[in-house]
Amino acid sequence: MDEGIMSTIIKFKNITKVYQVGDEQVHALDGISMQIQKNEYVAIMGPSGSGKSTMMNIVGCLDTPTSGLYELNGTNVSDMDDDDLAKIRNKEIGFVFQTFNLLARSDVLHNVELPLIYGGIGSAERRKLARAAIERVGLTDRIHHKPNELSGGQRQRVAVARALVTQPAILLADEPTGNLDTKTGDEIMMLFDTLHKEGNTIILVTHEEDIAIHAHRRVRLRDGKIENDEMVKNRRIIK
């Protein structure tokens, strides 16, 4: 890839994360260096215990590395405090979780509006952006439904709309199809494919080969190290 044309969204330089478990130090991440460019579609893979979740937490600015340098969209976020990280998460990252993580007591519109409220966007603008994001995932007719009135696939679409609404630098999806049946899972993955085509940068954390196959690039972790980092040749085509 030509660095001159592609701009770097994520730059990991020798990232480590050490947890203290009892008397023992666990190296969840052990010196990871990698870069992700704009509009890449990356799957981060690995068995449980490989450091995949830790990787996701650090990429998503939910956690900070023990050592190393993490630049997100040109900003060094490795040493930021809680509130600054919250701001970065709000602006730069759209999360899609396995368990959807919607607010049960709020309707679709309010769930999608929420990041904009924390981002300090005025209410008229907020309404407009949220409606656009909901339309984007095809749920305009469900705008005033509560999450428990929606199917799993629809809930995940709401989560995607919420992730998109701030126009973040990356979409970070953690096992997005883990709680869905194959058919709805495929629909969600199709949605990701489309979003990628439209220019979004997507990072997928998964242990399923079937899902990872949507990505252009696969990063395999084992024991806190990158085992393998390859471009995918036979991408799955969904008709």
Place this chain on the structure above:
Amino acid sequence: MKFIFDEFKEGMRIAFAAIRANKMRSVLTTLGIIIGILSVTLMGTAIEGLDRAFNESLASLGPDVLYIQKWPWGDRGDDWWKYRNRREVKIQQAKDIEKYSELAQAVNPAIGEIRNVKYGQKLVENVTVVGTGAALLETSGATIAFGRFFTRFETDGGRPVCAIGSEVAANLFPNENPIGKTIKVGGYAYQVLGVFEKQGSFLGEQSLDNRVYVPIYRFFKEFMSRRGGISIMVKAKSVEEMDNTIEEIRGIMRKSRRLSPKDEDDFAINQQEIIVQTFNQIGGVIAAVGLFITGMSLFVGGIGIMNIMFVSVTERTKEIGIRKAIGAPRRTILLQFLIESAALCLIGGIVGIIIAFPLSLIIDTFLPTAMPLSIILIALFISVFVGVISGFLPAFRASRLNPVDSLRYE
């Protein structure tokens, strides 16, 4: 600024959604605050009511009037026997003050006894018969509703005339004009010259309207026990000259009672201020103790709120994680839970006041109470304050939750 408002609105929305979602729990928790605010508010209305009743009573004394008597007002300490053995204050001293004082505007003697009063078949028992002078209207601030008060000549001549209080008038003359009628006071005939305006009661006890006023020289003949002393009311020309007036009167009194320079005063010059001081001392203690005790129940209510807010934070750990993940800063989470506990307490406060209002009206039938707007506002402020204080620790804990762990929390 605008987005602080949006955050606040979001906080309110979450708070009320949470309260609605846990109705039973919210009601029970709020009950503690309701009881707390209820008791504090009732205590406040009682204190306020006593204060007002006291001030209204004091108005009948007047700030510029001195009361020369054997007994001093206020705390008598251990000197009861000393005062008991003093010589009585006599009418001669009233005459001397009137003659020699330059700072007194009006001087009026007064003495009272309890008697029954009759008109025809109608009887009023235990009426205070006051023997007094023509200057009473000036020194007491009481006014005649209709008819007139007796004159100086009628006083000095000891004429059998009287002016009656509104309660006596209402009881003896329900359907008649009392002016000119003859009533029997303790068996003696008196002609009614006038009826007083309603005055209410003194310190909620002694009715000022259940009285008959007669000329003091007539009183001496018909009602006075031999030892009985009198009070002398002296109205000063100006409130500013009060201290000088007191000194002047003291000199005249000492001379009139032939005290030698080494003798102590054997009389007391009382004024409204003494009662105010005594009342403020006692009232202050009652208020402090009362508010402390009722404040305890509010404190217990606050602990209940704190407890339930800790539960609420734990229950909603996941929600906190979600909100943090999508960018809520600590301040927002803190605010969210503070608003929730403040809202719980405010609801409790409002309900408490709504219950307290009719209760205070009921209590008013046997104890004076008053619920001014200030008490309502203070009670609301206190309930919000309790909410913020007891919500702070749980809210602070929520704001410090680590997003990774709280997202994983089930």
